[in-house]
Amino acid sequence: MSATAINDAHCHFFSARFFAALAAQRAPSGSGTAADVCGELQWELPDTSEALADRWLAELDAHHVNRAALIASVPGDEESVAAAIARHPARFVGFFMLDPSAPDAPARATRAVAQLGLRGICLFPAMHQVPLDDERVRKVVEVAAANPGVAVFVHCGVLTVGVRRRLGLPSRFDLRLGDPRAVARLALAFPQVPFIIPHFGAGTLQDVLMAADVCPNLHVDTSSSNNWTRYTPGLTLQAVFGSALTVLGPGRLLFGTDSSCFPRGWLRGVYEDQKRIVDALGTSAADAARIFGGNFDALFTVPVKP
Numbered sequence: 001m002s003a004t005a006i007n008d009a010h011c012h013f014f015s016a017r018f019f020a021a022l023a024a025q026r027a028p029s030g031s032g033t034a035a036d037v038c039g040e041l042q043w044e045l046p047d048t049s050e051a052l053a054d055r056w057l058a059e060l061d062a063h064h065v066n067r068a069a070l071i072a073s074v075p076g077d078e079e080s081v082a083a084a085i086a087r088h089p090a091r092f093v094g095f096f097m098l099d100p101s102a103p104d105a106p107a108r109a110t111r112a113v114a115q116l117g118l119r120g121i122c123l124f125p126a127m128h129q130v131p132l133d134d135e136r137v138r139k140v141v142e143v144a145a146a147n148p149g150v151a152v153f154v155h156c157g158v159l160t161v162g163v164r165r166r167l168g169l170p171s172r173f174d175l176r177l178g179d180p181r182a183v184a185r186l187a188l189a190f191p192q193v194p195f196i197i198p199h200f201g202a203g204t205l206q207d208v209l210m211a212a213d214v215c216p217n218l219h220v221d222t223s224s225s226n227n228w229t230r231y232t233p234g235l236t237l238q239a240v241f242g243s244a245l246t247v248l249g250p251g252r253l254l255f256g257t258d259s260s261c262f263p264r265g266w267l268r269g270v271y272e273d274q275k276r277i278v279d280a281l282g283t284s285a286a287d288a289a290r291i292f293g294g295n296f297d298a299l300f301t302v303p304v305k306p
């Protein structure tokens with residue numbers, strides 16, 4: 001791998017089904033179609049999942065990004081991301097949001113990883129209001145444990161969903177439930193399963209560092225603007241990277257952007273900011289290459305052609 005190869009561990013695959021789900025949530029008060037929602041947001045309405053996959057591929061190529069995790073961002077949308085990875089298996093890794101309170105959650109997770117080839121189960125405990133020590137969550141993590149190469153992504157800390165806010169959809173999330181210490185409890189119970197906490201824990205940095213210190217299978221993604229740093233007076237993203245490198249080392253940080261919609265596309269500014277920060281910290285080229293690409297490839301190996 002060259003020192004400049006970039007992999008993005010955190011992009012959202014906003015499929016037609018995703019927008020249809022948002023439109024349905026807004027009915028009957030708002031206008032009721034995916035096209036209406038996209039028109040209001042001034043975003044492109046995706047056509048088929050295959051077409052959206054090609055749109056993403058062209059975007060990655062334009063920015064010299066090698067691979068990206070694409071997250072199905074509403075429960076029940078596994079098929080959309082599955083279509084994308086089937087089309088470009090060497091370039092995309094499929095993640096999917098799962099609501100562990102759904103009665104079929106373990107069966108759905110099994111099908112997604114064993115049949116559809118997805119590799120990241122994404123839990124949003126604050127959104128779905130299921131505590132991480134709940135048996136229903138354990139059942140889902142057991143699916144990852146039974147399928148090597150599958151990671152569990154757990155959103156912690158502050159949770160805001162920009163698109164919901166812009167559409168006026170209520171977001172009554174329970175912020176107490178996105179607790180990195182509860183992730184640590186699971187990660188210790190399932191040491192063979194890689195866990196990923198996005199956005200350095202989105203406001204829970206100290207707990208993320210503690211959790212990662214005791215759980216070698218806990219990884220952190222660097223995605224988004226990380227504007228949660230404003231909750232701590234004087235905290236800079238450079239200081240966050242510095243602490244994370246000290247505690248986790250360079251092998252457990254996964255670069256990500258949190259890119260999602262078109263025409264905005266891939267968030268190059270996030271990459272440029274974080275690259276500048278990593279360089280300013282005096283990180284070696286080899287360690288920077290791990291953060292910006294190598295660690296992702298190690299967790300999510302490129303599938304070999306049959």
Ligand SMILES: [Zn+2]
Nearest residue numbers: 010011012258
């Ligand atoms: Zn995200």
